[in-house]
Amino acid sequence: MTRRTWAALAAMLAAFGLAATAVAVASATTATVDWRGKVDQSVLDAVTAGGDVEFFVYLEEKADLGGAASMTSKDAKGRYVYEQLTATARSSQGAVIAELDRAGATHQSFWVTNAIVARGGLAAVEAVASLDAVQHVYEVGAGELERPVPVDPPGGTASTDVSLTVFDSLVRVNADDAWALGFRGQGVVVAGADTGVRWTHEALIGKYRGWDGTTAVHDYNWHDAIHNPDPSNVCGASSPTPCDDDTLLGGGHGTHTVGTIVGSGVDRAGQKNEIGMAPDAQWIACRNMSHGLGAIPTYLECMEWFIAPRKVDGTAPDPAKSPDVVNNSWGCVEVCPPPALQDTLRASRAAGIFYAVSAGNDGGEGPAWICSSIYHPLARYPEAFSVGATTWNTDSIADFSSRGPVLLGDPPDQLLLTKPNITAPGVSIRSALRANDSAYGNLSGTSMAGPHVAGLVALIISADPSLAGNVDRIEDIIEETAVRKTTTELCGGDSSTRIPNNTYGWGRIDALAAVSLADQGRPRPDLQVTSLAASGKGQGAKATISATVSNTGTALAGPSRTEILVDGTKVLALASTDPLAPGTSQTVSVEWKTNHETPGDHVITATADRAGEVDEASETNNSASTTYVVRENKVRNGSFEQDTDANGQPDDWSGQSTGAGSVSYTDGGSDGARSASTAGNGGNAALSGSPSWTSSPIAVTPGAVMDLEVSVLATGTSSPASAGLVYLGPVGEVVGRASLITAPLLTLGFATLEQAATIPAGVTAVQVVLTGFAPTDLATGGTTTFDAVGLFERT
Numbered sequence: 001m002t003r004r005t006w007a008a009l010a011a012m013l014a015a016f017g018l019a020a021t022a023v024a025v026a027s028a029t030t031a032t033v034d035w036r037g038k039v040d041q042s043v044l045d046a047v048t049a050g051g052d053v054e055f056f057v058y059l060e061e062k063a064d065l066g067g068a069a070s071m072t073s074k075d076a077k078g079r080y081v082y083e084q085l086t087a088t089a090r091s092s093q094g095a096v097i098a099e100l101d102r103a104g105a106t107h108q109s110f111w112v113t114n115a116i117v118a119r120g121g122l123a124a125v126e127a128v129a130s131l132d133a134v135q136h137v138y139e140v141g142a143g144e145l146e147r148p149v150p151v152d153p154p155g156g157t158a159s160t161d162v163s164l165t166v167f168d169s170l171v172r173v174n175a176d177d178a179w180a181l182g183f184r185g186q187g188v189v190v191a192g193a194d195t196g197v198r199w200t201h202e203a204l205i206g207k208y209r210g211w212d213g214t215t216a217v218h219d220y221n222w223h224d225a226i227h228n229p230d231p232s233n234v235c236g237a238s239s240p241t242p243c244d245d246d247t248l249l250g251g252g253h254g255t256h257t258v259g260t261i262v263g264s265g266v267d268r269a270g271q272k273n274e275i276g277m278a279p280d281a282q283w284i285a286c287r288n289m290s291h292g293l294g295a296i297p298t299y300l301e302c303m304e305w306f307i308a309p310r311k312v313d314g315t316a317p318d319p320a321k322s323p324d325v326v327n328n329s330w331g332c333v334e335v336c337p338p339p340a341l342q343d344t345l346r347a348s349r350a351a352g353i354f355y356a357v358s359a360g361n362d363g364g365e366g367p368a369w370i371c372s373s374i375y376h377p378l379a380r381y382p383e384a385f386s387v388g389a390t391t392w393n394t395d396s397i398a399d400f401s402s403r404g405p406v407l408l409g410d411p412p413d414q415l416l417l418t419k420p421n422i423t424a425p426g427v428s429i430r431s432a433l434r435a436n437d438s439a440y441g442n443l444s445g446t447s448m449a450g451p452h453v454a455g456l457v458a459l460i461i462s463a464d465p466s467l468a469g470n471v472d473r474i475e476d477i478i479e480e481t482a483v484r485k486t487t488t489e490l491c492g493g494d495s496s497t498r499i500p501n502n503t504y505g506w507g508r509i510d511a512l513a514a515v516s517l518a519d520q521g522r523p524r525p526d527l528q529v530t531s532l533a534a535s536g537k538g539q540g541a542k543a544t545i546s547a548t549v550s551n552t553g554t555a556l557a558g559p560s561r562t563e564i565l566v567d568g569t570k571v572l573a574l575a576s577t578d579p580l581a582p583g584t585s586q587t588v589s590v591e592w593k594t595n596h597e598t599p600g601d602h603v604i605t606a607t608a609d610r611a612g613e614v615d616e617a618s619e620t621n622n623s624a625s626t627t628y629v630v631r632e633n634k635v636r637n638g639s640f641e642q643d644t645d646a647n648g649q650p651d652d653w654s655g656q657s658t659g660a661g662s663v664s665y666t667d668g669g670s671d672g673a674r675s676a677s678t679a680g681n682g683g684n685a686a687l688s689g690s691p692s693w694t695s696s697p698i699a700v701t702p703g704a705v706m707d708l709e710v711s712v713l714a715t716g717t718s719s720p721a722s723a724g725l726v727y728l729g730p731v732g733e734v735v736g737r738a739s740l741i742t743a744p745l746l747t748l749g750f751a752t753l754e755q756a757a758t759i760p761a762g763v764t765a766v767q768v769v770l771t772g773f774a775p776t777d778l779a780t781g782g783t784t785t786f787d788a789v790g791l792f793e794r795t
Contacts, residue, residue, distance in 0.1 A: 255434045
């Protein structure tokens with residue numbers, strides 16, 4: 001676009017302010033200096049000549065926004081900034097409003113910068129300028145419009161190469177490669193402050209935050225700051241639904257810019273309708289121009305609305321609904337109060353909102369470029385991320401793109417700023433237009449480059465959501481990953497190798513490099529198995545494998561599954577793991593029935609997040625292993641897991657009921673467990689004995705050291721249950737007994753008990769005997785359950 005075309009993207013009149021009735025009115029305090037020295041000469045001349053004039057009252061008091069810097073949450077930053085700004089305005093504007101009311105002046109208050117826009121005569125100006133609370137009274141001016149840049153006919157294309165539907169500028173900056181990594185702007189909200197948006201356009205409607213596919217809700221998603229447009233304005237005044245009134249700048253300037261951020265149109269032969277950098281982001285918008293013309297208050301109104309979006313009726317501001325990034329494709333060539341727009345940028349940054357700001361189209365024509373041509377707010381401020389324009393076909397600077405450096409401030413505190421910060425394609429950019437819901441066309445200007453950067457911000461945040469609200473880091477990523485571009489234009493003393501320079505800034509954006517850097521640096525969980533243990537010792541034991549899974553990373557780990565393997569092939573479990581915050585752990589356990597396992601060493605391996613459900617900092621440190629020794633169990637069916645024999649007893653065991661009690665075998669149950677038990681009321685060996693279970697004979701070697709193990713669970717009160725051995729001679733005769741283990745009947749849960757025994761000389765076989773009650777117990781009773789019986793020879 002030409003200079004005044006770009007510059008005329010201004011603002012008109014603010015609608016949202018602080019009501020005078022809500023502000024405590026303080027008594028006026030006259031200043032100690034001549035009030036005229038605090039008023040622009042143009043305002044003095046106008047009110048002295050008689051009649052009312054619009055003027056801008058800028059107050060001394062500033063909100064302290066420093067506390068936002070230590071906050072990591074964008075929502076927290078936004079809420080804090082909103083509360084600080086509005087509280088400062090409420091506490092400081094009362095005296096000014098009172099004087100304006102006394103003078104009969106109309107007025108609107110702002111909080112994004114502590115200011116009041118008023119209309120009145122000499123008495124009103126003198127009254128407010130005489131207050132100590134007022135720093136200065138500025139003029140409020142209007143912009144001027146030039147002829148627009150020509151556009152292609154609707155549906156046109158900017159390239160003869162239509163083999164891809166992705167528009168050329170997006171391919172140039174590798175946006176499609178960023179998409180291939182899964183980063184498409186999902187979860188990010190972008191915003192446009194411009195001529196409005198044709199929200200029903202096929203490329204945009206599905207990305208509008210207020211559209212659910214069936215109905216539209218414009219509360220918090222659209223605001224119209226134009227309240228007194230000229231009669232020909234197609235949107236009217238304070239439009240409750242999104243619209244685009246641009247019939248002069250290019251047939252839909254606001255629609256076009258939003259399309260470059262998020263647009264994705266219907267595929268048609270010969271067209272490139274994948275036009276948006278971040279096609280999965282959502283957009284909201286605020287109209288701050290009427291036919292591309294405006295005044296300073298509408299800048300402020302839209303900036304306030306972005307910090308705390310409101311319903312269409314102006315109620316219920318909510319900073320939590322603010323956008324992540326705002327595209328600012330306009331510059332203020334009106335009479336813009338020098339500190340006011342810089343205040344708005346500082347407030348927006350403090351609230352975690354990124355502003356992508358077009359640098360301007362004052363760079364000249366042909367080879368006669370103009371250095372220091374970034375003149376206008378917002379692009380000239382250090383808080384603005386200013387964007388110059390390149391061509392997408394030659395990847396070189398556009399002639400019209402404004403150059404730096406920028407001289408800011410007054411001596412002796414002047415700053416010489418290298419500008420722009422970055423460059424992006426801005427020549428013949430295809431995007432949506434407002435003519436109808438399928439209209440497309442090409443526009444040129446830094447207005448077209450800025451939306452590429454706004455879309456890039458959305459891609460970066462989708463790559464690392466923790467960057468939302470971290471404006472400084474996002475700017476660093478864009479600058480660090482830009483394609484380096486040098487120049488011989490030598491603006492501001494640039495050398496031919498200097499980077500950044502006053503033509504390209506840090507270079508031309510590279511979306512793939514930017515999202516890769518963001519993804520690499522983002523906080524991630526890291527799941528590791530920090531301990532692995534296996535209980536139990538022998539074949540037939542129900543070993544418990546326990547793995548402790550810890551999140552040693554820096555972000556929350558979602559639900560996952562931990563795989564436990566035996567010998568690398570046998571899956572014992574894929575155990576569920578709950579979400580884990582950084583530094584927390586969870587132990588998962590699985591029971592391993594070893595009765596069918598081969599005796600010897602077995603490798604147990606536990607792998608956290610085996611299914612790959614968590615995106616981790618490292619995917620190579622998830623496993624841990626341990627060796628578990630399965631010793632041969634001499635007792636057949638030691639865990640009572642095999643089928644019962646024909647008599648309904650556990651295979652290879654016999655049960656003896658007596659007058660003292662009974663024996664039984666549980667085949668399964670709610671947990672699938674099988675076990676042998678005894679029950680009764682005590683007994684007497686001389687009368688009826690004790691109920692017991694006895695195994696078949698087991699061959700042993702005299703002199704061998706054997707370990708007898710048994711798990712016992714008892715209820716009720718009775719004398720101890722016991723487990724022991726019956727020693728058999730060569731022909732099966734009983735040659736001795738050994739009561740090796742006793743257990744109280746109040747054991748809570750299964751207790752695994754063990755005892756060693758050395759096989760006496762002359763003993764060739766043994767039987768394991770499990771006894772429910774002591775023979776001398778005559779009265780008490782209970783139930784004893786036996787399980788996991790083992791007899792192991794030490795090696």
